């Protein structure tokens with residue numbers, strides 16, 4: 001259990017993936033700077049991923065974002081090696097997934113990872129309960145134990161009473177809950193979610209995001225979450241990496257990404273974001289000089305909430321405190337407001 | 352210009368020598384290994400004999416009841432069950448009971464053997480493109496070769512009678528089950544297979560939990576075709592001494608007994624329909640969970 005509290009970290013180092021009949025022979029050229037277009041047009045190979053380096057700390061939600069075809073699915077499938085890399089390392093805990101033999105890989109997949117799929121990928125000939133026990137059944141646990149765990153998660157995702165239904169008797173949202181329950185029943189420290197909520201309509205999607213966030217407070221898994229939706233990324237992600245054409249163009253906390261977009265591509269993404277809901281007071285507070293004035297505001301509070309509190313109690317200044325009540329810095333209402341409204345592009349952010 | 356109007360065939364002496372060499376080679380082979388094959392096939396012979404004995408010596412009402420129960424369990428349809436009973440009653444009334452039971456026995460045993468051999472072969476084929484590339488042309492040949500030709504090597508190897516007949520029928524009927532098992536395995540949804548892999552399934556687990564159950568409806572279509580082909584071949588196999596409905600048909604052809612031919616022919620049609628409807632209904636029932644209920 002101790003392990004679950006901290007979680008298992010994932011480090012991806014210098015990962016390359018080339019699709020085609022003879023990828024090895026082009027890896028040097030690609031490392032030497034051959035472009036995706038050239039590789040595709042002249043050599044008929046597809047550059048899936050190029051020099052990916054991401055550090056995913058244990059116990060957090062890492063979001064990988066990018067447009068369609070940017071290589072998100074390819075990347076997440078390297079973590080449990082559903083796809084073999086052309087070059088690079090995928091270090092989970094202290095093991096390199098790439099170097100595992102077939103048996104080790106199978107054990108790793110059984111005990112360390114669980115996955116939720118964009119297209120649900122449920123077993124159509126099995127009922128909800130039989131789908132949910134799948135991971136434990138594969139591990140060879142006693143049937144009673146399998147069902148006990150499965151029923152717990154079926155209840156948790158809100159599917160009570162549907163245990164004996166077949167997947168095609170359920171709506172898309174319900175099927176994805178089954179996918180989630182199936183993954184959670186596996187009780188693995190790493191949860192891989194490939195656009196798990198993209199096929200759902202907005203309301204159910206919000207609902208599922210809430211389910212995931214609530215769960216994450218209890219279970220503290222290392223979650224890798226793929227999405228092409230910035231709002232979802234900002235809502236769920238502790239850290240966000242942005243992919244374009246198989247390359248990471250920026251990674252960091254959501255606030256870093258919103259406040260300092262690395263290039264025009266990302267600023268075009270974040271322009272529409274409601275900054276008041278993303279940026280926390282920690283990002284705009286100034287070092288404390290003299291006595292703390294005004295009201296205390298908890299560290300991690302988003303600007304929108306802080307502004308409301310300050311205007312409600314009609315104070316121009318407040319101070320930010322951590323969980324123990326220690327003062328971290330001071331906050332002025334005009335700073336808060338301007339951080340909420342300034343449209344940032346990456347030039348002005350850099351300046 | 353002689354070669355232009357008449358095909359420049361291999362000269363007669365050489366052709367004869369070639370045929371003779373192959374024939375002699377095969378004859379030597381049968382002399383050397385005929386006994387071995389008979390020993391290997393002993394359990395098959397025993398099984399065949401038992402099934403035939405059971406069907407021909409049990410009291411007819413019990414046999415009809417058994418057929419009705421099987422038809423009901425497989426199809427869950429009263430229409431099919433009643434159809435089975437009426438067909439069998441008519442066959443008995445027109446005094447073709449014994450012959451029909453012999454034909455049914457051989458069809459059933461040949462089908463069981465084709466399934467036991469064919470499904471594993473189909474699975475291998477479904478999992479390896481190389482195996483598929485080797486087997487496909489062989490299956491093509493098997494399916495286009497006139498059925499009579501199968502009888503020749505079997506007779507040379509094992510003589511005439513029940514077992515050689517059974518082998519000929521089985522070999523003739525096996526291609527569909529192999530092909531459709533292969534197809535069924537290849538049609539399994541890649542996403543579902545990927546999910547099974549992601550949870551750490553072993554090869555056996557993915558076969559048992561995903562590929563076979565999802566391929567089953569397709570495999571059942573193969574079983575249905577195999578039964579139909581076995582039934583057709585049982586009639587042809589009467590030429591090498593297989594008893595049953597084929598023998599009277601053969602006699603009817605030789606002596607131009609029109610009614611005898613028609614009656615036995617209709618009995619064959621009758622049991623073909625029984626087998627077909629029952630196995631198809633069973634295949635449909637297997638797909639119940641795949642019916643789209645929601646969106």
Ligand SMILES: Nc1ncnc2c1ncn2[C@@H]1O[C@H](COP(=O)(O)OP(=O)(O)OP(=O)(O)O)[C@@H](O)[C@H]1O
Nearest residue numbers: 019020046048067068069070071072073074075228
């Ligand atoms: N097996 C393959 N062979 C060749 N090219 C591939 C293969 N798999 C993926 N690709 C290519 O790699 C690129 C990235 O694909 P990937 O599926 O990872 O994108 P994605 O970001 O998940 O997109 P989406 O949002 O549509 O799911 C695409 O250009 C795709 O065509």
Ligand SMILES: [Mg+2]
Nearest residue numbers: 072073074195
């Ligand atoms: Mg994808």
